[in-house]
Amino acid sequence: MPDHSFDFDHAPDRHNTGSLKWDDMGRMFNLSPQEAATAIPLWVADMDFPSPSAVRDAVARLADHGVFGYPADGSVCREAVSHWLATRHGWTVNPRHLLPLPTVVASLCLSVRLFTRPGDGVVIQTPIYPPFRAAVQDAGCRVLTNPLALTTDADGNPFYEMDFDALDTALADGGRGAKVLLLCSPHNPGGRVWTRAELTRVAELCLKHGTLMVSDEIHHDLLLPGHTHTVLASLSPEVAERTITAVSAAKAFNVPGAGLAHVVIEDDTLRRTFRAELTGLGIRHPNMFGLATTEAACRHGGPWLDALMAYIAGNAALVRDVLGQRLPAVRVMQPQGTYLSWVDFHPLGLAEADLLHRVRHEAGVVPSPGSSFGPEGEGWLRLNLGCPRALLRTALERMADVLGK
Incomplete structure (x- = not known):
């Protein structure tokens, strides 16, 4: 098979491959078979690009061996992840402080269930990736929202900042003290890469109120040029003792189907509690394909990732250019990280139901609806930029043709 690892302008046909993004799109969004056959999916956050050749080679070696028994304890993979965190993010962690589990979402759910009781308050910063709210509600806890402040950047584009006064109030929870803060860093859907100063203030407030910090950093490798992520x-050691960090190769290297994430927990008591819960749930053996893909990505995926993010930056620019020319009233939030674009369609004066109907059924484009990220997202659409530029351009032009009438 030709190596398309660095050829982001072309991608395999994913129809009829068991793909959630492509093959379940019609069912999930009530498209007719004819609509689904030609619709362009810009919704769920996986990419259409093949993973790096080193990752695919690791899978091929496993497949060629042909025996898929229980894997070893994953220590080699943990060492690779720890090395990646040290070299890519300047964060030195003991590999023994990493615990494997299937997904980052599972880490959010388990963290809330383990370190709260029903009725406790958990803070989320909205608009936010939908499983954050679900993790709180499914545990019987109260959702304490700390809406992000929508402002504008130096160029007049929409921009999110944290409202620290409101965060202080939410964490206080009327004197009871919120038990957990679920942080999305970088932010999904807005693409903000939080600064060190912003994160320091978050940590100060959480320590003040005795709130455990659970940081979803699955997008932390997806940085657009000029931006740096702070874990x-x-x-500080004090912050580390009150933080559970969730990481995975799934987003950056396009391997969510391999089923592996890690939580990094430096505090011994928190880690023992979390490990005991994993054991009690029967989550003992990591997915061997997840171990192989993650190790390969961490050891060999850096150059591919750098090339990917340069390409994503070009796709982000394309969104600004096409929508700026064709639909100048809409407002595009410039992502600093992730491969997602968050676009405000409010200025068109359409109710969200009408907006979605036109985009899905008339334009043949399926983005993520803004309201799924909370009421603050209504009227926005999240666009997945992880696709060939020509396909993205077609989607944008289709949307502009319909919405510009």
Whole structure:
């Protein structure tokens, strides 16, 4: 098979491959078979690009061996992840402080269930990736929202900042003290890469109120040029002792189907509690394909990732250019990280239901609806930039043709 690792302008046809993004799109969004056959999916956050050749080679070696028994304890993979965190993010962690589990979402759910009781308050910063709210509600806890402040950047584009006064109030929870803060860093859907100063203030407030910090950093390798990620737990030993960090190769190297994430927990008591819960749930053996893909990505994926993010930056520029020319009223939030674009369609004066109907059924484009990220997202659409530029251009032009009438 030709190596398309660095050829982001072309991608395999994913129809009829068991792909959630492509093959379940029609069912999930009530498209007719004819609509689904030609629709362009810009919704769920996986990319259409093949993973790096080293990752695919690791899978091929496993497949060629042909025996898929129980894997070893994953220590080699943990060492690779720890090395990646040290070299890519300047965060030195003991590989023994990493615990494997299937997904980052599972780490959010387990953290809330383990370190709260029903009725406790958990803070989320909205608009936010939908599983954050679900993790709180499914545990029987109260959702304490700390809406991000929508402002504008130096160029007049929409921009999110944290409202620290409101965060202080939410964490206080009327004197009871919120038990957990679920932080999304970088932010999904807005693409903000939080600064060290912002994260330091978050940590100060959480320590003040005795709130455990659970930091979803699955997007932390997806940085657009000029931006640097700060790992929350790297701020100080005191912060590390009150932080659970969730990481995975799934987003950056396009391997969510391999089913592996890690939580990094430096505090012994928190880590023992979390490990005991994993054991009690029967989560003992990491997915061997997840171990292989993650290790290969961490050891050999850096150059591919750098090339990917340069390409994503070009796709982000394309969104600004096409929508700026064709639909100048809409407002595009410039992502600093992730491969997601968050676009405000409010100025078009359409109710969200009408907006979605036109985009899905008339334009043949399926983005993520803004309201799924909370009421603050209504009227926005999240666009997945992880696709060939020509396909993205077609999607944008289709949307502009319909919405510009």
